[in-house]
Amino acid sequence: MSEDNKENQQQPTIMVPTDDLDTIPEDKVNTVDQLAMELATIQQTAKRIAIIGSRNLPITHQQIIETLSSALVGLGNTIITSGGSSGTNAAAIRGAMKTEPNNLKVILPQTIGQQPSDVQDQLIGVPNIIEHADRAMMTLADASRICNREIIDECQQLICFLSHTSNTLHKAIEYAEESHKVITAFYLD
Numbered sequence: 001m002s003e004d005n006k007e008n009q010q011q012p013t014i015m016v017p018t019d020d021l022d023t024i025p026e027d028k029v030n031t032v033d034q035l036a037m038e039l040a041t042i043q044q045t046a047k048r049i050a051i052i053g054s055r056n057l058p059i060t061h062q063q064i065i066e067t068l069s070s071a072l073v074g075l076g077n078t079i080i081t082s083g084g085s086s087g088t089n090a091a092a093i094r095g096a097m098k099t100e101p102n103n104l105k106v107i108l109p110q111t112i113g114q115q116p117s118d119v120q121d122q123l124i125g126v127p128n129i130i131e132h133a134d135r136a137m138m139t140l141a142d143a144s145r146i147c148n149r150e151i152i153d154e155c156q157q158l159i160c161f162l163s164h165t166s167n168t169l170h171k172a173i174e175y176a177e178e179s180h181k182v183i184t185a186f187y188l189d
Contacts, residue, residue, distance in 0.1 A: 045075070045076060046075075046076040046077055046078070047077050047078070047155075047156045047157055048077070048078045048080055048154060048155045048156050048157075049072055049077050049078070049079055049080065049155055049156070049157045049158075049159060050079075050080045050081065050151045050152055050154065050155035050157070050158045050159065051065065051068075051069060051079055051080075051081050051088065051089070051092040051159045051160075051161075052081060052082065052088060052089065052148060052151060052158070052159075052160055052161075052169065052172060053065075053087065053088030053089070053160050053161030053162055053169065053186075054087055054088055054161055054162055054163060054166060054169070054188065055084055055085075055086055055087035055088070055089075056086075056087060057086070057087045057088060057091070057161065057188065061091075061161065061188060062086075062087065062088075062090070062091040063091070065088055065091035065092055065095065065161060066091040066092070066094045066095035066098075067095060068095065068159070069091065069092040069093075069094070069095025069096050069099075070095035070096065070098050070099045071095075071099075072096075073095065073096045073099040073100045073103045073104065074099045074100070076103070077103065078103045078104070078105060079092055079095075079096045079103065079104050079105070080105045080106075080107065080151050080154050080155050081093060081104075081105075081106060081107075081151065082106065082107055082108060082109060082144070082147050082148075082151060083106055083108050083109075083112075083115050083119045083122070083123060084119065085116055085118040085119045085122065088161045090119075090122060093106060093122060093123075093126065094122075097125065097126065101125065101126065101127055102127055102128070104126060104127075104128060105128045105129075105130070105154070106123065106126050106128065106129045106130070107129075107130045107147055107150055107151050107154070108129065108130065108131045108132065108147065109132065109135060109140060109143035109144045109146070109147035110131065110132055110133075110135045110136055110138070110140070110143050111131045111132065111133050111136060112129065112131050114136065132147075141168070144168065145168060145171070145172075148168070148169075148171075148172040148175070149172070149175055152172060152175055152176045152179060152181060153179070155181060156181065156182065157181060157182040157183070157184070158172075158173070158176045158181050158182070158183045158184070159184045159186070160172065160173055160176075160183070160184070160185045160186070161186045161188060162185065162186070162187060162188065163187065163188050163189040164187060164189055165189075173185055
């Protein structure tokens with residue numbers, strides 16, 4: 001016998017079952033369904049997109065967010081955000097208002113009256129504002145955490161601008177992950 005034939009005879013045979021290749025194990029069905037849902041969301045032409053993030057942003061970042069918001073609304077998407085006199089939320093509002101105010105939804109952590117006057121001024125003309133008098137006695141931090149969850153519940157996709165030290169926004173992203181949302185996080189540091 002030749003050397004090649006001896007080596008082939010000594011190797012063990014491995015049998016691969018082929019009868020269950022088209023089945024998905026029960027514990028993997030939800031993962032497959034989630035991936036299918038995320039793919040369908042990405043491919044949709046008009047989505048509900050939440051934009052949240054830091055208040056402390058340089059003007060260049062605010063301009064980028066404003067342009068992004070304007071472009072997304074121009075494509076038929078609805079932007080969902082919260083009030084804010086500066087930073088991410090304010091830029092998202094400005095961008096959407098420039099292009100199509102009816103495709104903007106602002107969810108406030110409390111009431112319009114509890115917002116600083118510059119935020120109240122920015123909200124003039126926004127056709128779809130949700131306010132929460134039931135949170136009037138909460139701290140702004142607690143009301144904002146609840147507000148972020150409400151915004152995430154309303155959206156299909158989350159775009160978040162944050163720093164690595166932003167605990168509240170990291171928790172919002174974790175909540176969005178648990179809720180199986182499509183997430184884009186921009187770290188600013």
